[in-house]
Amino acid sequence: MATSRQRETTVTITGAGGQIGYALLYRIAAGDMLGPDRPVRLRLLEIPQGIRSAEGAALELQDCAFPLLRDVEISDAPAVAFDGCDIALLVGARPRGPGMERADLLAANAGIFGPQGAAIGEAASDGVRVVVVGNPANTNALIAAASASGIPADRFTALTRLDHNRAVGQLTQTLGVRADEIENVAIWGNHSATQFPDVSHARARGERVVDALAERLGGGDAAQAWLDDTFIPRVAKRGAEIIEVRGSSSVASAANAAIEHVRDEQAGTPWTSAAVVSRGEYGVPEGLVCSFPVRSDGNGYRVIEGLEVDARARARIEASVAELVAERDAVRALGVF
Numbered sequence: 001m002a003t004s005r006q007r008e009t010t011v012t013i014t015g016a017g018g019q020i021g022y023a024l025l026y027r028i029a030a031g032d033m034l035g036p037d038r039p040v041r042l043r044l045l046e047i048p049q050g051i052r053s054a055e056g057a058a059l060e061l062q063d064c065a066f067p068l069l070r071d072v073e074i075s076d077a078p079a080v081a082f083d084g085c086d087i088a089l090l091v092g093a094r095p096r097g098p099g100m101e102r103a104d105l106l107a108a109n110a111g112i113f114g115p116q117g118a119a120i121g122e123a124a125s126d127g128v129r130v131v132v133v134g135n136p137a138n139t140n141a142l143i144a145a146a147s148a149s150g151i152p153a154d155r156f157t158a159l160t161r162l163d164h165n166r167a168v169g170q171l172t173q174t175l176g177v178r179a180d181e182i183e184n185v186a187i188w189g190n191h192s193a194t195q196f197p198d199v200s201h202a203r204a205r206g207e208r209v210v211d212a213l214a215e216r217l218g219g220g221d222a223a224q225a226w227l228d229d230t231f232i233p234r235v236a237k238r239g240a241e242i243i244e245v246r247g248s249s250s251v252a253s254a255a256n257a258a259i260e261h262v263r264d265e266q267a268g269t270p271w272t273s274a275a276v277v278s279r280g281e282y283g284v285p286e287g288l289v290c291s292f293p294v295r296s297d298g299n300g301y302r303v304i305e306g307l308e309v310d311a312r313a314r315a316r317i318e319a320s321v322a323e324l325v326a327e328r329d330a331v332r333a334l335g336v337f
């Protein structure tokens with residue numbers, strides 16, 4: 001059978017014993033991420049306190065009897081968990097604790113993503129691709145990429161697909177269309193409240209979203225007011241809204257976005273959003289891990305270039321990029337790279 005002859009793909013998930021890990025594992029093992037023809041080997045990395053939870057999840061994986069799942073290995077050693085890794089989802093991170101300053105948070109996460117990046121450089125397969133989910137995702141990806149010697153930095157990405165999907169979700173509500181009728185939404189900048197969810201190139205059922213909004217909301221000024229006062233803050237602060245309403249951060253939607261990020265990177269897509277290492281596109285300083293509109297031909301995300309960016313959009317992108325620069329400088333000051 002074709003399935004059994006396919007090379008197995010080794011997928012490493014860090015923080016696999018946590019909430020997002022729990023939501024990810026079963027969908028990956030079921031084939032939602034890589035498709036029905038690619039068997040997977042799962043490598044779960046946890047800290048010692050999280051190992052039991054990962055072991056419990058592995059028992060349940062066994063009980064699902066997924067035909068595509070070849071084996072599951074659990075470890076608290078990055079060198080073991082990243083051995084032969086083809087795709088890494090870096091989910092485990094240090095959350096902000098009470099009284100913790102931003103610099104403390106960056107330092108704590110540098111202590112996680114530096115060694116994990118180094119282990120990826122030493123142990124992963126030559127073609128490894130990495131997506132960072134754990135916050136602050138963009139800067140954690142920057143740290144991991146800088147620490148992974150021998151792996152091209154452009155193999156490292158950070159998740160802004162959740163923000164992208166949130167933007168699409170808001171538009172479906174306001175325009176009364178389905179999610180698959182909306183295209184070319186873009187998220188720029190950091191996965192934080194400074195991000196810029198941009199609809200200037202977006203279309204709904206083929207019509208420009210800005211025109212559809214103007215028709216629906218009573219003119220161009222009303223549409224612009226809705227974008228500035230409702231849509232952009234709602235999408236950018238949706239993570240906080242979920243925490244407030246649910247009592248804990250987004251899990252199912254985050255896992256779904258991570259799966260779609262990897263799926264579209266591997267299968268190819270003409271347009272989505274992802275945080276990738278800047279090559280200076282749109283004036284974003286080289287080396288920053290910044291969200292852009294991207295496409296993939298199946299060999300990694302590339303920034304979609306040549307889009308018109310007006311003054312209003314430029315100011316929003318610059319504000320979020322300034323935050324990324326500040327995070328990078330804070331990490332540099334710690335001597336991480």
Ligand code: NAD
Nearest residue numbers: 015017018019020046047050092093133134135159162254
């Ligand atoms: P969680 O606390 O339920 O799970 C995190 C897991 O990571 C825990 O089991 C913990 O033991 C483990 N962990 C901690 N340090 C580790 C290390 N050094 N190596 C391996 N494992 C480690 O949290 P969660 O709800 O699963 O969220 C995980 C991260 O994802 C958080 O940083 C959260 O802010 C982030 N997040 C990002 C997005 C996004 O769109 N980028 C969306 C939602 C959540």
Ligand code: LMR
Nearest residue numbers: 135238239240242249250
């Ligand atoms: C989200 O966007 O839902 C998360 O990044 C929020 C968080 O702080 O974990």
